[in-house]
Amino acid sequence: MALARTAAVPRLGRALVAAFVFAATAFALFAAAAPAHADPVDPATADQTIQVWVRNNADKAGVAGVGVSVTGDGFDESFTTGDDGKVIVGLEDAGTYTVTLDESTIPAGMGRPNAISRDVQVFSGNKNQPANFLIDPSFAPDATGSGTGDGASESPTETPGASTGSSQDIAGLVIQKIVTGLIFGLLLALAAIGLSLIYGTTSLNNFAHGELVTFGGLMAFTFGNLLGLPAVLAIPIAVILGGAFGWTQDAVLWKPLRRRGLKLIPLMIVTIGLSLVLRYLFAFIWGADRMTLANDPKPFLVLGPVSLRFTDVFGAGLAIVVLLVVAFVLMRTKIGKAMRAVSDNRALAAASGINVERVIRVVWVGGGALAALAGVYVAYYQGLRWDTGAAILLLIFAAVTLGGLGTAFGALVGSLVLSVFMNLSTLWIPENLKIVGALVVMILILLFRPQGILGRRERIG
Amino acid sequence: MDFNFIPLAFGEVFSPTTAAYALAAIGLAVHFGFAGLLNFGQAGFMALGGYAFAVTTVIFGLPVWMGFLMVIAVSVVFALILGIPTLRLRADYLSIVTIAAAEIVRLSVKTPEFSDVTGGSEGINGAGRVFNEATNPLPDGRWGVGVLTYSSAQWWLIIVGWAMVAIACLLVWLLTRSPWGRVLRGIREDEDAVRSLGKNVYQYKMQALIIGGVIGGFGGFLFILPRSLQPDNYGTQMTFFLYTILLLGGAATVFGPVLGSIIFWVVLSLSDGVLSLLVSNGWLPIATTQQGPIRFIIVGVALMLLVIFRPQGILGKKKEALFSA
Numbered sequence: 001m002a003l004a005r006t007a008a009v010p011r012l013g014r015a016l017v018a019a020f021v022f023a024a025t026a027f028a029l030f031a032a033a034a035p036a037h038a039d040p041v042d043p044a045t046a047d048q049t050i051q052v053w054v055r056n057n058a059d060k061a062g063v064a065g066v067g068v069s070v071t072g073d074g075f076d077e078s079f080t081t082g083d084d085g086k087v088i089v090g091l092e093d094a095g096t097y098t099v100t101l102d103e104s105t106i107p108a109g110m111g112r113p114n115a116i117s118r119d120v121q122v123f124s125g126n127k128n129q130p131a132n133f134l135i136d137p138s139f140a141p142d143a144t145g146s147g148t149g150d151g152a153s154e155s156p157t158e159t160p161g162a163s164t165g166s167s168q169d170i171a172g173l174v175i176q177k178i179v180t181g182l183i184f185g186l187l188l189a190l191a192a193i194g195l196s197l198i199y200g201t202t203s204l205n206n207f208a209h210g211e212l213v214t215f216g217g218l219m220a221f222t223f224g225n226l227l228g229l230p231a232v233l234a235i236p237i238a239v240i241l242g243g244a245f246g247w248t249q250d251a252v253l254w255k256p257l258r259r260r261g262l263k264l265i266p267l268m269i270v271t272i273g274l275s276l277v278l279r280y281l282f283a284f285i286w287g288a289d290r291m292t293l294a295n296d297p298k299p300f301l302v303l304g305p306v307s308l309r310f311t312d313v314f315g316a317g318l319a320i321v322v323l324l325v326v327a328f329v330l331m332r333t334k335i336g337k338a339m340r341a342v343s344d345n346r347a348l349a350a351a352s353g354i355n356v357e358r359v360i361r362v363v364w365v366g367g368g369a370l371a372a373l374a375g376v377y378v379a380y381y382q383g384l385r386w387d388t389g390a391a392i393l394l395l396i397f398a399a400v401t402l403g404g405l406g407t408a409f410g411a412l413v414g415s416l417v418l419s420v421f422m423n424l425s426t427l428w429i430p431e432n433l434k435i436v437g438a439l440v441v442m443i444l445i446l447l448f449r450p451q452g453i454l455g456r457r458e459r460i461g
Numbered sequence: 462m463d464f465n466f467i468p469l470a471f472g473e474v475f476s477p478t479t480a481a482y483a484l485a486a487i488g489l490a491v492h493f494g495f496a497g498l499l500n501f502g503q504a505g506f507m508a509l510g511g512y513a514f515a516v517t518t519v520i521f522g523l524p525v526w527m528g529f530l531m532v533i534a535v536s537v538v539f540a541l542i543l544g545i546p547t548l549r550l551r552a553d554y555l556s557i558v559t560i561a562a563a564e565i566v567r568l569s570v571k572t573p574e575f576s577d578v579t580g581g582s583e584g585i586n587g588a589g590r591v592f593n594e595a596t597n598p599l600p601d602g603r604w605g606v607g608v609l610t611y612s613s614a615q616w617w618l619i620i621v622g623w624a625m626v627a628i629a630c631l632l633v634w635l636l637t638r639s640p641w642g643r644v645l646r647g648i649r650e651d652e653d654a655v656r657s658l659g660k661n662v663y664q665y666k667m668q669a670l671i672i673g674g675v676i677g678g679f680g681g682f683l684f685i686l687p688r689s690l691q692p693d694n695y696g697t698q699m700t701f702f703l704y705t706i707l708l709l710g711g712a713a714t715v716f717g718p719v720l721g722s723i724i725f726w727v728v729l730s731l732s733d734g735v736l737s738l739l740v741s742n743g744w745l746p747i748a749t750t751q752q753g754p755i756r757f758i759i760v761g762v763a764l765m766l767l768v769i770f771r772p773q774g775i776l777g778k779k780k781e782a783l784f785s786a
Contacts, residue, residue, distance in 0.1 A: 205553045207501075207560075257769065265499055265552060266768045269708070272501070272701050273768065276761030280754035287750070390697065394564055397557050405553075432572050439561040446554060447546035 046090030047292060047383055050120055051128040052099055054085045056110060056135050062086060063110065063135060067102030080105075093431070094122050099131040111136045172305030177423040179306050185419030186319040187381070188392070190374035192399045192411035193326060194246075194367025199405055200343030201356075201363050202254070203264055207271040209371060209396060210389030211278035216242040216372025217379035217388065218282060221291045231293075239372050246368020249274075250361055275390065282386035292383040293376075311380045322373065323412060326366075330408055335362055395422075395435065398442035404452030413453055418442075465608050466734025472609045473726040477687045480622030482726070485680030486706045486718030487629045491673035493704075494712035495637055496666055497649030499556040502543065503677050503703050505563030508695035509535045510678030511685040512570055515588040516578055518595075525595045528682075536678030539566075540671040548666045560697060571692040582692060589686040593617060615687070622683050626719060629676050634715045636672070645669055646713075698757065705764045711777030720775060729756050 043049050050070065054063045062085020069078045070089050075097065079087045091097070100117035114134045122129045195209045219241045224234030253274070257267060299307035330336040341349040342359045350356045378388055395418065403414025418438055425437040445452065473479055485507050492500040513531040517523050543562055547555040570579040579585070597617040605611050611619070636642050647655040648662055656662050684694075702725070710721025736752050739745035773779050 203553075205556060260769070262769065265497075266772055268499065268553065268556060269704055269768045270765050272697075272704065273761045273764030276698065276701050276764065277758050278761075280757035280761065284747075284751050284754040284758065394561050398561065401554075401557060430572060430574050433568065433574070436565050436568050436572075439565050442561060443546055443558055446550065446558060450546075450550055450554065 041090035041092050043088040043090035046092065047290070048091040048094055048122050049128055050089045050091065050097060050099065050122060050131055052079070052081065052087045052089065052131045052133070054081050054101065054113070054133045054135065063107065065105060065107075067105040069100045069102065070097050071100070072097035078102075088128065091122060096120070097122060101133055106135060169305075173427070174424070175304065176306050177427065178420055179308075181420035181423035182416060183312055183316050183381075184423070185416035186316055186323070187374050187377040188395060188399050188419055189323060189412045189415035190319060190370045190377070191392070191396045192403075192415045193323075193408050194363075194370045195396055196400045196403070196405065196408055196411035197339060197343070197363045198367050199400070200407070201339060201346075201360050202258070204254070204271070205268050205397075207268065207393065208275040208278060209367075210391070210393030211275055211282070212242060212245065212368050212371035212389070213375040213378065213392065213396075214279070214282055214384065214386065214389035215245055216375030217384040218286055218291075218375070219372065220376040220379055221286075221293060221384060224293055225291070235373075235376050238376050239369050242372020242375070243365045243369035245372070246364040246366070247361065249368070250364035254364070255357065255360075275393075279387055279390055286386060288386065290383040290385050291379065293379045295380055315377055315380065319373075319377070322370070326370070326408070335359070339363060395419075395438060398438050400452075401442050402445055402452055404454040407452070407454050410452055410454035417453070463738070466730070466737070468608050470727050470730035470734060473730045474723050475619055475623065476726065477615075477618040477622040477683060479722050479726045480619070480626050481680050481684035482703065482706055483626050483680075483719045483722035484622075484629055484683055485677045486703050486710075486722055487626070487633055487715075488673040488676030488678075488680060489703050489707050490712060490714070490718050491633060491636075491669055491676065493707065494714070494717075495633075495642065495649065496645045496669035496673075497552070498548075498666060498670060498673075499552045500543075500559045500670070500673070501556045501697070501700055502559030502561075502563035504695045504697065504699035505559070505566040506536055506539060506674045506677035507681030507684060507699065508563070508566050508570065508692070509539050510681030511588075511690050511695075512579060512585070512681075513678065514592075514682045515585040515685060515690045518591045519585055519587045520578060520580075525592060532678045532682050533675055536675040537671050540667070540674035544667045544670045548663055548670070560700070563695065563697065563700065567692050567695045579692075580690070584689055584691040585685075586689040588690060589614070589618070589688070592686055596621075618686050622686075625679060625683060629679075630715050630719065633676075637715065641665075641668075649713075701764065702760060705760050705767070708764065708767045708772065708774050711774030712772075713778075714774070714776040717774050717776045724775075725760075729759070732756060732759060 052068050052070075054066045054068075055061060056063055062081070062083070064081055064083045064085060066081045066085075067078060068081060068087055068089075069076070072091075072095050075091070075093075077089070079089060081087045089097075097120050098117050099120055101113050101115075103113065103116065106113065112135065114136070118131050118133070120129050120131045191209065191213050194212070195206060198204060198206050198209070216238050219238035220231075220234050223229045223237050224231055227234075229237070253270075254267075257270065262270070295309065295311055297309060300310040301308040301313055328336075330340060338349070338354045338359045339362070341352070341354055342356055346356060349359075375384070375389065378384055378392070382388075396415075399415040399418045400411050401414070402418050403410025403412065418441070421441065422434045422438045426434050429437055485503055488506065489500065489503045492498040492503075510532045513535040514528040517528040517531045518525055539562070543555075543559055547558045569575065571582050573581045575581070576583070593614045597614060599613040599617050601613050603610050603612050604616065637645070644655060644660055644665055647658075647660075648665055652662055655665075681695075706721035706725045707718055708721070709724055710717030710719065733752070733756060736745070736755060740747060740749055740752060767774070
């Protein structure tokens with residue numbers, strides 16, 4: 001068994017290196033432009049909003065009662081401007097939206113708008129992205145808003161309407177989806193490695209792992225936003241507290257339960273009870289609103305069809321560094337070798353003088369810290385709620401199953417593959433079904449290769 | 462001060478919702494208590510049962526008996542889809558696949574793309590009315606005592622619900638006393654031993670999954686009758702509630718799920734009432750929006766304590782609670 005493991009190492013190493021090169025190249029070249037769509041959201045709480053402003057060119061006064069329709073991939077809603085000529089449209093997702101005026105609702109005699117429709121590019125976290133229209137008797141409207149008037153030209157990457165659907169755009173879209181997928185995949189990998197290591201060393205399927213992720217995000221939010229610490233301090237504090245949370249869980253709950261000799265199935269039910277308790281404790285303390293960490297929405301790096309925010313570039317770079325450190329610890333250090341030995345064969349490891357309880361404790365601390373970092377990323381990228389961790393828990397499980405339960409590198413490969421697949425699938429299936437697609441893939445994997453991509457046959461006995 | 466919550470909590474003893482959860486928990490007892498299958502997706506069976514009935518009768522306007530047939534058909538198909546890839550694997554794989562499958566069901570019926578049939582995130586309204594108009598033999602009127610006065614339609618639901626629970630209990634009691642039930646318990650205790658006796662373990666597990674799933678599907682049907690069908694009711698917390706109910710009463714018992722469901726809902730209703738009383742009088746310094754999470758925290762703590770300190774539940778025997786895995 002030990003021989004098999006050593007023989008597998010170069011293969012794992014190569015897969016790991018390949019995955020990193022793939023990820024790093026993609027990051028160097030492109031960046032995450034989020035895809036479009038979804039239902040209307042309350043503008044007061046939405047992460048992204050478009051501000052449509054219709055004014056009379058003569059006196060620059062707002063024009064009330066103009067019908068406005070906003071369409072994007074899967075989003076199609078109509079609004080009417082208020083007394084000040086404005087309407088704020090809440091959007092659940094970033095993307096490119098087309099704002100179209102209903103010309104028949106413009107008061108008679110005022111004239112015509114300078115554009116019938118404008119394409120507005122909304123990046124994640126953008127508030128009040130402008131879509132301005134002027135109305136004047138002298139205007140002859142063009143088809144899309146590339147011409148006169150203030151406003152739309154402020155949008156960083158306004159796409160001329162005519163070119164949509166060309167092959168270039170499809171290639172660009174595919175690249176965007178791959179990059180978005182890789183970034184989310186790195187986030188997922190941070191959480192998945194912890195889950196996989198805990199499973200490997202204790203055989204426990206931890207259904208409360210999502211709450212470790214939420215905990216990290218909440219700590220970053222609490223220290224960064226509520227207490228006003230800079231992110232450089234708030235993020236390390238969140239990660240350290242995440243590790244401490246993992247340590248506490250093992251010390252207070254899991255170790256005593258292992259001592260009691262509780263079997264695996266009852267232990268799994270304990271994890272679902274714990275998940276319920278923690279999740280609703282978060283809701284009790286932090287409330288039910290979505291929390292977002294301050295995020296500079298400006299594109300930091302625009303390359304080709306992809307535009308990255310600073311947090312995307314820096315976050316991805318940091319995640320890669322952290323994952324490389326984890327890989328180094330697992331492959332080269334004594335404690336890492338002990339972890340793999342315990343995963344491989346617990347009794348044999350104990351017999352060879354490895355302190356199994358200590359290894360498990362280290363795994364819980366590491367897993368908690370990595371999950372907390374993943375939670376910080378979620379808070380930056382998507383905003384955080386009390387049930388965010390529970391919502392991505394199944395994706396973490398899918399990634400781990402895809403890679404092979406109990407293998408750390410399998411979790412990494414599985415996360416990247418799953419996340420890229422999930423984002424690419426939105427080219428064919430509706431965005432809100434992408435999680436369904438990922439979970440279906442997981443079930444199919446279990447049907448045809450239950451040990452996962454990097455797992456070994458005998459693991460599934 | 463309003464103490465109406467005390468009789469209202471007593472009303473939970475025989476409410477149709479209690480019966481619906483009892484029924485779904487009986488299905489889960491077949492899976493988990495008798496066969497040892499760690500099904501974390503019973504909410505998926507309930508969702509499918511509810512949707513199968515509502516879509517057949519409300520959306521397509523077909524007769525009620527067609528709705529029942531669809532509940533059975535859809536539950537059987539779902540059990541097969543879940544069982545074929547996972548029943549040959551270890552218990553923990555079944556848990557991941559079932560929890561994922563239940564979420565697949567919830568997210569799929571919720572998506573706007575299928576809203577013509579499923580009602581999207583709005584769900585479907587009116588299954589209870591259709592069922593009542595088609596089947597209720599009771600005369601119009603209201604009967605009862607004080608706050609526990611119910612209309613003819615509500616009484617009919619209570620009667621139907623508890624009749625179904627009684628039938629399911631009888632069925633499970635007969636099944637578990639049969640040779641089939643003994644093999645099932647054998648599988649729970651030691652799969653390899655049963656296999657070495659020449660039994661097809663996979664077949665037995667699949668049969669258990671189907672029977673428990675169909676009972677769970679009818680639990681879902683019963684669940685939607687007093688309320689509208691909402692996809693988000695079928696999240697993972699519903700399955701976790703069912704596990705709490707099951708472990709409270711006793712997982713490997715016939716009447717455990719029924720007793721568990723009654724205690725569960727009476728206690729939740731009482732704790733909600735006491736909390737509201739404390740908060741509205743300012744004796745407990747929390748916001749009213751913070752009341753909601755407390756009931757889930759209570760359930761979670763109860764679930765953990767039960768598993769750790771009394772895994773056999775109220776009615777179970779200690780030696781039946783030592784799961785093999």
